[in-house]
Amino acid sequence: MAVMSRKVPVTNPWDSVKGLVIQLLAEATSLESGTIQESVEIPPDPTLGDLAATIAFQLAKQLKKNPANIAGDIAGRMAERIKSEPVLSRIESKGPYLNVFLDRGQFAKYTIQAANGLGRQYGRTDAYTGKRALIEFPAVNPSKPWHIGHARNAVIGDTLGNILDAAGYDVVKLDYINDLGLQIAQLCWRMMQQPVPQEQPNMKYDQYLGRLYVEVQKSFENDEQAEKQIREVARQLEDLNSDAANTSAVMVTKCLLAQCQTAYRLGIYHQYQVWESMIAHSGLLDMAREIMLKCDNVVKLEEGEKAGCIVVRLDTIEEFKDMQEPYKVLFRSDGTRTYTGADVALQMWKFGIIQDPLRYQVFDHQPNGKDVLRTSLKGRKSRIGKFDVVFNVIGSEQAQPQRLIYTILDLLGYKKESENSHHIAYAFVDVEGTDLSGRKGTWIGYSCDEVLDKATELAREEVAKRNPDESDDFKDKVATQVGTGAVRYMLLKASPDRKITFRWSEALDFDGDAAPYLQYSHARAQRILEKAGEIVSAPADLTLLSTEVEFALVKAIAMFPQEVLDVVRGLKKSTWGTSFDCNRLTSYCYGLANLFSRFYDSCPVLKAEPAVAAARLELVKAFKMTMANCLEVLGIPVVERM
């Protein structure tokens, strides 16, 4: 069998074996392999089998026979053929189900050779090589620190990027900086007031600004005069030479640098930042407007309430038929853009529909060694290029506005681009009763930094308890890895469409289904390999790995590449956004760690007889590699000792 005898390690062992089973079922039944593929599943209990097919149910309808009899017939017909495949052991019918058993030893060999042969590449595939994906996140206003809800956005976006990258995509991560919003105007207004607010010397700038904003908000709400002035500041911000714009530029830069420190703590890096003020002055909006006006559905209204506005007519679209107002304003009567208008223009830019008029310069040198570029008036032209797919990570409350943008893109004639526009939606994080509001200041105490601080602090205590003789440097380093890993994992393990109620007791629970458990399993594997270094050197016979527990671990290792691909294939558009099952990968990773823990408990490695020890060591290596690769995709630090 060609697939099974390749010299080069297979990239996707589970899928290869499943493919083989499908092939054999097709030979035995004359059903389409597509039909069979859909019916092949994993039995609920491994004692039933390793793979199962429910084709007997479908055939029962056609043949008008009892499905159990049909399954029995097929099993009988396939028995011999199965024996000729080394990785397969036997087929059984159990009622209407067809259950296939793998040969444990052969499959262990097959899988471990794949994982250890590919090493850090294991889990990566070239399924989407050649495609370019742009991900925009988290687009936090540069007027406050990230709170834990912003962190959810950022971690989802970052992890999506890693997963797409593993599937072969060329991924670009982009952040959108709204430095022209009302929040910025409010802060600038305050900055230009007497007395000039004093910066808190011991406080991060974003933290300080976020608190100042809560204060300013009160003036805005209660003082009509102040509100009027703030509106004026907002207008001035559009003029890059104004005092307001200069004040803003300094303030926003300082705030953004502070926010970036939070991102870096979470291991999150970007290639580009798009600043709204630069978009406003780049000519991009004018270019977009021209293109839009060529479309029949975009018109400048001459009369009525919206006279002078450039609007898009939505009444031709089924979905918006029931809308009270069929005209959506893109450019106001004074010529300025609405958010919808700007968003459509930006989306067009992302797909390369508008030639890039922006210039770029380095904003910061990131700890990953790479520069993040920001849009600017002065810098250089860049080759950011066109993208095949665009993902915008935004809260689910923006589902309709996002869909509207993609619909308008379609109306403008960019059908493909519309289809390839994805809103990665996620529900908000709240805090037992209240939401996290920048305005009301309810985020105070729940900023991402504070959560990371507390998690790291607790991790420091635990590390110190377990490693009393280690250096402070060691303890600090590991505490950081454990603390940040725990926070990232907590945010990823919840399905994005489910709201998270943040609780300290859960965030700081390092037992059970949490990142430290995963990191711990890796550290244990690492320790075994370290100790083995001095002892074992015999060439391993991997077919010796055949106990229940070993086999379960082997299967989990074999499934990793397919798990990654399944998450990518699961990115499907719905009315409310595009589904992204980041929790599926955390769940896989937890299961993998769990199986290793069982193996660790019941299968001694170093104390086993030499031949078994050699084989188990290879299994430990394969596990460690897979766990490390999976953690890397999740953005959770890989820990050698903890």
Added chain:
RNA sequence: GGGCGCGUCGUCUAGCUAGGACAGGGCGCCGGCCUUCGGAGUCGGAUGUCGCAGGUUCGAAUCCUGCCGCGCCCGCCA
């Protein structure tokens, strides 16, 4: 009013897109396991009207219809 999402042991949650074998986990609770490579572990136990009511099907947590509860969205705002 229209639209979207959520509702699963005490609690948090997976599974729902492609219906299938006793609904999986975590925390908490009860009880075992350190003369075995790190106990952030492991083994066992108790705990469930899968929001409610119908329907489709050989078979429904999953699909359809109608309700109920919670949250969110429907501006030349930002």
